[in-house]
Amino acid sequence: MLWLKAWMETRWKAAWMLLAGALIVLVARRAATGLLAMGILLSVLVTVFLAGTGIETASTRPGESAKGGEGSKLFTLSLPVTRARIFCVRTVIGVLETGALLLLLAVAAWLLLPSRVESVDDALGSLAVIVSFSMAVYAISACLSTFCDEGWRIRLSGLAVVGIFGLSASHRLPRGLDIFRSLVSESPLLTHRTPWDAIVSACVLAVVFFAATLMIVQKRDY
Amino acid sequence: MSEAIIEIDGLRKSFGSHAALDGLDLRVPAGSVFGFLGRNGAGKTTTIKHLLGLIKADAGSARIFGRGVDDPGVSVGIRQRIGFVTEEKDLYPYMTVDGIIRFMRPFFPGWRRDLEQRYLDLFDLPRNKSIAQLSKGMRSKLMMLLAISHGAELLILDEPMDGLDPAVVEQLLRELVAIAADQGTTIFFSSHQLPDVEQIADHVAIIDRGKTLLCGELDDLKVRYQRLSVVCSDEPPSDIGRLDGVESVRRNGRMLSVLVSRNADAVAARLRQCSSTAVERFPVTLKEVFLEHVGNSSCSG
Numbered sequence: 258m259l260w261l262k263a264w265m266e267t268r269w270k271a272a273w274m275l276l277a278g279a280l281i282v283l284v285a286r287r288a289a290t291g292l293l294a295m296g297i298l299l300s301v302l303v304t305v306f307l308a309g310t311g312i313e314t315a316s317t318r319p320g321e322s323a324k325g326g327e328g329s330k331l332f333t334l335s336l337p338v339t340r341a342r343i344f345c346v347r348t349v350i351g352v353l354e355t356g357a358l359l360l361l362l363a364v365a366a367w368l369l370l371p372s373r374v375e376s377v378d379d380a381l382g383s384l385a386v387i388v389s390f391s392m393a394v395y396a397i398s399a400c401l402s403t404f405c406d407e408g409w410r411i412r413l414s415g416l417a418v419v420g421i422f423g424l425s426a427s428h429r430l431p432r433g434l435d436i437f438r439s440l441v442s443e444s445p446l447l448t449h450r451t452p453w454d455a456i457v458s459a460c461v462l463a464v465v466f467f468a469a470t471l472m473i474v475q476k477r478d479y
Numbered sequence: 480m481s482e483a484i485i486e487i488d489g490l491r492k493s494f495g496s497h498a499a500l501d502g503l504d505l506r507v508p509a510g511s512v513f514g515f516l517g518r519n520g521a522g523k524t525t526t527i528k529h530l531l532g533l534i535k536a537d538a539g540s541a542r543i544f545g546r547g548v549d550d551p552g553v554s555v556g557i558r559q560r561i562g563f564v565t566e567e568k569d570l571y572p573y574m575t576v577d578g579i580i581r582f583m584r585p586f587f588p589g590w591r592r593d594l595e596q597r598y599l600d601l602f603d604l605p606r607n608k609s610i611a612q613l614s615k616g617m618r619s620k621l622m623m624l625l626a627i628s629h630g631a632e633l634l635i636l637d638e639p640m641d642g643l644d645p646a647v648v649e650q651l652l653r654e655l656v657a658i659a660a661d662q663g664t665t666i667f668f669s670s671h672q673l674p675d676v677e678q679i680a681d682h683v684a685i686i687d688r689g690k691t692l693l694c695g696e697l698d699d700l701k702v703r704y705q706r707l708s709v710v711c712s713d714e715p716p717s718d719i720g721r722l723d724g725v726e727s728v729r730r731n732g733r734m735l736s737v738l739v740s741r742n743a744d745a746v747a748a749r750l751r752q753c754s755s756t757a758v759e760r761f762p763v764t765l766k767e768v769f770l771e772h773v774g775n776s777s778c779s780g
Contacts, residue, residue, distance in 0.1 A: 258581075258582045258583075258585050258586070261582070262571065262582060265571075265573050265574070266571075266573065329569040329570055329571055331528075331533065331565045331567070331569075332563075332565050332569065332570060332622075334531075334533055335531050335533070335558060335561075335563040335565070336558065336586055337555050337556070337558040337559035337586050337587070338555060338586065339551055339552070339555055340551070475551070476535075478528075478533065478534035478535060479528065479533045479534065
């Protein structure tokens with residue numbers, strides 16, 4: 258039943274993000290072609306993702322800032338289930354919703370730029386980059402939500418993305434760790450090569466932040 | 480004395496420099512209706528949160544059903560036997576009454592549909608109504624239904640009557656008494672609505688600033704606590720306040736009013752020495768006892 262609850266709590270936000278993303282993609286398709294459209298689409302992906310970072314993120318309820326309102330949080334935490342289980346359900350639902358959203362946007366990108374997608378491998382590679390990058394941001398956002406309210410969580414998540422972008426732009430990140438470069442200028446759609454090292458780095462970052470969030474959630478007072 | 484279902488020893492919890500619990504001790508007998516009293520900020524909700532495993536204490540211990548509440552795994556098992564009503568009465572607004580009942584059932588294998596239906600009817604809760612559309616009183620009733628219907632052995636209610644109209648309060652109080660009597664459920668409820676507590680509780684504890692000031696059977700307290708009143712013929716004796724069992728002394732001219740918590744006969748005998756008239760004895764209300772203890776605590780702070 259926790260799965261149903263998590264879905265019910267996030268479905269409208271997910272639907273709204275999907276609708277917003279789809280509308281912007283349609284506008285982009287009318288307004289531009291080629292690389293300009295690609296740039297717009299990537300902006301959309303990042304913007305849409307940050308707007309709801311991870312659609313309520315894994316941390317919702319059990320990871321919520323202690324400063325926030327109590328709401329139904331105490332009721333949920335008083336149920337005979339471990340915090341780890343509540344956290345994992347929220348995380349998986351959030352990841353699935355985000356993954357579904359990104360998949361749809363990626364398909365939109367391929368439809369938008371059919372000339373850039375030369376093979377299924379390139380398409381899947383670009384999807385893997387987008388998903389792994391998103392999961393890393395998602396996990397950072399989840400961790401932030403354990404001590405920030407909703408507004409600050411979104412702002413700081415955005416700052417984290419800008420920070421990663423800044424490190425990438427100034428070439429301070431080792432190539433193998435630079436998921437942002439793999440997302441934009443060295444996208445598999447452009448290089449026809451899947452950057453596995455960057456994908457793995459982003460996934461490791463996500464796992465580390467998810468694990469940290471889980472540890473915080475299990476130890477914290479509510 | 481019956482077996483304790485909740486046992487708390489020397490519980491301490493601080494939030495920054497503020498000590499929410501400062502060595503709290505408590506015994507809640509099985510089958511009792513236990514009123515947990517204190518002013519706002521006295522530590523009632525912090526105690527309840529610790530019992531439910533929502534916060535960790537800095538020191539001391541708490542056990543429910545004889546098992547420590549600190550271990551998260553044990554706490555899950557304990558929570559399966561507890562019904563909880565939160566102070567805020569907040570449930571999931573996107574669910575209906577029927578939806579949240581169906582949500583709750585799988586968590587509690589002993590869920591009793593007969594009780595569910597009984598309280599739906601009794602509280603006049605419409606199954607298809609959205610929780611977002613329920614008043615606070617209706618949400619209180621729904622929470623009570625959810626807490627009771629899984630056959631809880633212990634109900635922990637945090638300010639269950641807060642913000643409710645007198646008719647709803649009366650109905651809930653009657654039901655609590657019925658649950659305790661019919662099912663043997665232990666009821667532990669925090670409140671600062673003293674008349675409500677006096678109406679249904681058989682045991683009470685008064686806490687303030689995270690410490691237990693008083694804990695015991697309500698009837699025993701009512702027997703032990705008395706107000707003695709006398710009009711002195713001469714100047715009232717000044718040593719009355721120092722006698723064993725004297726909690727407070729009020730003077731109004733030659734009239735003395737003394738609140739005693741024990742040793743009433745000896746105090747009455749001393750009062751009689753200054754008076755040609757009889758010493759009158761009055762029963763005291765829980766409110767008087769509460770104000771006496773909490774008032775003293777405030778002054779000493």
